[in-house]
Amino acid sequence: MAAHDPVEHKYVYDFAEGNKDLKDLLGGKGANLAEMTNLGLPVPPGFTITTEACKAYLTTGREPDGLAAQIEAHLESLEREMGRRLGDPDDPLLVSVRSGAKFSMPGMMETVLNVGLNDRSVVGLSNQAGGNDRFAWDSYRRLIQMFGKTVCEVPGEEFEHALDEIKRAKGTHNDLDLDADDLRGLVDAYKQIFAKHTGREFPQEPREQLDLAIRAVFDSWNAERAVLYRRQERIPADLGTAVNVVTMVFGNLGPDSGTGVAFTRDPGSGAQGIYGDYLANAQGEDVVAGIRNTVPLQELEQLDKTSYDQLLGIMARLEEHYKDLCDIEFTIERGKLWMLQTRVGKRTAAAAFVIAGQLVDEGLIDLDEALHRVNGAQLAQLMFPRFQLDHEFEPVAKGIGASPGAASGKVVFTSARAVELAAEGESVILVRRETNPDDLNGMIAAQGILTSRGGKTSHAAVVARGMGKTCVSGADELEVNVPAKKFTVGDHVVNEGDVVSIDGTTGKVYLGEVPVMPSEVVQYFEGELDPETIDDALVRAVHRIMTHADAARRLRVRTNADTGADAARARRFGAEGIGLCRTEHMFLGDRRELVERLILASGEREREDALAALLPLQRADFIEIFREMDGLPVTVRLIDPPLHEFLPPLEQLAVNVAVAQERGEDVAKEEALLAAVRRMHEENPMLGLRGVRLGLVIPGLFAMQVRAIAEAAVAVVRDGGTACPEIMVPLVGAVQELETVRAEAERIIAEVVGDSGVEVLIGTMIEVPRAALTAGQIAEAAEFFSFGTNDLTQMGWGFSRDDVEGAFFWRYLELGIFGISPFESIDTDGVGRLIRIAAEEGRAARPGLKLGVCGEHGGDPDSVHFFHEVGLDYVSCSPFRVPVARLEAGRAAITTTGSDSR
Ligand code: PEP
Ligand code: MG
Secondary structure, three states: OOOOOOOOOOOEEEHHHOOOOOHHHHHHHHHHHHHHHHOOOOOOOEEEEOHHHHHHHHHHOOOOOOHHHHHHHHHHHHHHHHOOEEOOOOOEEOEEEEEEEOOOOOOOOOEEEEEOOOOOHHHHHHHHOOOOHHHHHHHHHHHHHHHHHHHHOOOHHHHHHHHHHHHHHHOOOOHHHOOHHHHHHHHHHHHHHHHHHHOOOOOOOHHHHHHHHHHHHHHHOOOHHHHHHHHHHOOOOOOOEEEEEEEOOOOOOOOOOEEEEEEEEOOOOOOEEEEEEEEEOOOHHHHHHOOOOOEEHHHHHHHOHHHHHHHHHHHHHHHHHHOOOEEEEEEEEOOEEEEEEEEEOOOOHHHHHHHHHHHHHOOOOOHHHHHHHOOHHHHHHHOOOEEOOOOOOOOOEEOEEEEOOEEEEEEEOOHHHHHHHHHOOOOEEEEEOOOOHHHHHHHHHOOEEEEOOOOOOOHHHHHHHHHOOEEEEOOOOOEEEOOOOEEEEOOEEEEOOOEEEEEOOOOEEEEOOOOEEOOHHHHHHOOOOOOOOOOOHHHHHHHHHHHHHHHHOOOEEEEEOOOHHHHHHHHHOOOOOEEEEEHHHHHOHHHHHHHHHHHHOOOHHHHHHHHHHHHHHHHHHHHHHHHHOOOOEEEEEOOOOOHHHHOOOHHHHHHHHHHHHHOOOOOHHHHHHHHHHHHHOOOOHHHOOOOHHHHHHOOOHHHHHHHHHHHHHHHHHHOOOOOEEEEEEOOOOOHHHHHHHHHHHHHHHHHHHOOOOOOOEEEEEEOOHHHHHOHHHHHOOOOEEEEOHHHHHHHHHOOOOOOHHHHOHHHHHHOOOOOOOOOOOOOOOOHHHHHHHHHHHHHHHOOOOEEEEOOHHHHOHHHHHHHHHHOOOEEEEOHHHHHHHHHHHHHHHHOOOOOOOO
16 A cells, blocks of 8 residues: 555444454453354344544544544445345334443443434334334334433433323323323424424434434543443543444334343352343333343243243353353344343352352363452452341441451440450440550450541551451541440440441441351361362362462462461461561550550669560560461561550640649659650651661660560470571661661570571561662661561651541542552552662662562552562461462462453
């Protein structure tokens, strides 16, 4: 072709020209109609206008050059194939104009049926239908209604009113009682409504109808509900929709016609069988509108055995071809079956695993593909207890689903009361404005935690996730009054002892008890169900796919745990060590007072006494953990509390002292405490005296911990065990901080381990942006790095991790500034870049440097793929997310396309 010959862009594809892999261009519906056409299945002929045409139209506000002519050419060839012309008065071809984007957006965009009908062709249609006037006029009134609403924005209620009016005049509630004359009258009424709202007559020219309908489908990509849906489902905004122009077939031509939907397996459980619904003498939209009740698909066998058998044959063929669960829409027109749509069907989390397992058994897919077809979010869903929502329950409030699951119990407002009631065998829900480390015992005792403040990384949320406990945070409609032991929400007052139910997935709060069921998948991970013998398709499928993920993955998976019980559970869940033991959690409860003494110590003596009292307690903690993780690495992080968590609250202390002074009591001790708390008070505790800073300021604190770790390791080894401790220094920003701590630690370790054979690694967290940017220097003093992505996100973005999610993230999400909270899924461009730099420069300075991550992101599916790609050695996450991380690490290893099983 000569260079000056413009190559015309192809905007229209006949069904016979496309295939299922062209979803980007033809949308899901168009690609699959093409695929079925090419399989030789009975698809009504038609063509697809591409998403590119839509995008060009949406950018410029007009149809791209060449589109009109291409539509004309395809229409002509369709007319030739059907032997009918669009809108021909005697024997009209009618078409539907249907949207169809790459990802299914059910009901979000527009469809216009019966295009090509007008005052003359309505008669031709009646003749085609064997003189069925009623059918022809009904089709015509549907066109005016849909076209008016969709294309010309005529308010839909006006049409509904006119229809109601006619039914009322006739004394009936049923559309089917209207005869041809009634419907002819309705067409007149509809035309008047159309003219009143648009200032023009209903277009009689079929080609004009077609063009306007196509344009309306393009426009519907940007309809408000479609935009909202995309945001919610994280579907990119710039894909555009394709438009399918399809020959009309009619399911409403009499009792030998009908329409239905079918699934090749049960999308709820994955079970094999025939699932679907059928409605005789009806069009698709009647099924949606619920005008009449559908019957189970099996009953079609009695009504029309030939079509039924043909349909079953096609379903088997489709499933074999797509190698997956397919869902199908079909119509029978006077005994002839037509396929209107198919696609790989949506399914529940349980069905996703079961079906993947079945398809492997059937030899349709291999285990890599099965692993690709499920994802961590689905596995996580299956691991939580859930409400049996067979009754309708109305939530009274909605907060943030901070830690998934379902919990019901009596409301308590203090940790102590939670422990008391739990000891009596009660289920309790701990309700607080927000939790703090002192609530730990209550959180352990409670079935669930409900707070009126705080986001997904608030204390309540992080700790609850760590324990696998249900938590709703930031339910700000709740007025929590702890001293009065009650909360109010709307008109309801809930007192201590009243029962509430919380759903940690949806964030919904219910009054009263909603029944809860345990998860069999957790029972399996706990070792309570044997996958080899149990007759449970889900457990068997999960076992099989997890085994494959473990074999495939390169990333190791560790856990964040600071008690022996958590360590033991995580190990049962497949953890290969501890990536973060937060030692500050070991300083709570009874020991809190020792820490307070240590921090506020006025002299060396007082401080040393406090440390001496803490040493044996810490040693015992570590012995327990090393034993549970025998043979596996355990990263113990030196203490990192924001200081305020260990000091009495300043305001309360000041009030107490003032009141006591007023009463003339002796308050010398309290005054000294108050002075010390004032001295140490910080406006920004998260940026204050914590982590390594605390260790450098309070002499002997880190030394005591290092000694306890080394002594514990030696004790375990002397008992015949294997302890592999890794000491981790938090909040390092400069190599000099680490070098100072390291020098002292090495001295103590050498002294303690002697010839016991214990080896202790020393490394650091990378959680301050400066540490990431000077990783090359820091690696000189560190045998490993563990990325603390919670603080790295906090300091990278300058977002207070305890406040911002509840405060304004909703607006950021609404504006699309980010699609998901960066505290939940790693911000790969910014925070992720810091990680890349640190990994690269760290390894350049020290080849073989061990790299891991222990922030909340370590258990987030998308983030796990990122950490795999960056080349980390392991991720560490809370015990309940260990299986999710194992699965996603396996998926990351077998796929380069990321987790896209939408
Ligand atoms: C982190 O900052 O990511 C981290 C693991 O430490 P913490 O959450 O205890 O601050
Ligand atoms: Mg941190």
